[in-house]
Amino acid sequence: MSTADPVPPGAQPERTALAWRRTALSVAVGSLVAGRVLEPWAGPAVWALTVLGLAGALALDRAGAHRAVTWAGVVDDAHPDRGPGAAVPHDARTPGGGALGATALATVALGVAALVAVLRHAAG
Numbered sequence: 001m002s003t004a005d006p007v008p009p010g011a012q013p014e015r016t017a018l019a020w021r022r023t024a025l026s027v028a029v030g031s032l033v034a035g036r037v038l039e040p041w042a043g044p045a046v047w048a049l050t051v052l053g054l055a056g057a058l059a060l061d062r063a064g065a066h067r068a069v070t071w072a073g074v075v076d077d078a079h080p081d082r083g084p085g086a087a088v089p090h091d092a093r094t095p096g097g098g099a100l101g102a103t104a105l106a107t108v109a110l111g112v113a114a115l116v117a118v119l120r121h122a123a124g
Helices: 011-042 046-078 098-123
Strands: none
Touching (some): 046 098
16 A cells, blocks of 8 residues: 555454444345245254344354454554554554454354255255
């Protein structure tokens, strides 16, 4: 990025929060569509999994909002009077990668479960 076009210090936490919100909305919509599409195949019990997916989407939204607030505090502390590119203070408490890791792990687990379900259905 050039120095002629500086990005406001709070722009990245805001973009990150919006990305988490898009992910949460995608999970919510995917859960609802999966419930609708899979009900004839899996029965009404699939709606319990849909509710679980909606709860996961809500958790993702809350985690994203929390991370945005935490990062905004770090960015504000790092840029009191300076422009973008200033170093993050060594004592800054940045959010960990737990929410990101849990999201990736849940996605992999869901993909494996879907693959097993499809293979079982095709074999039987």
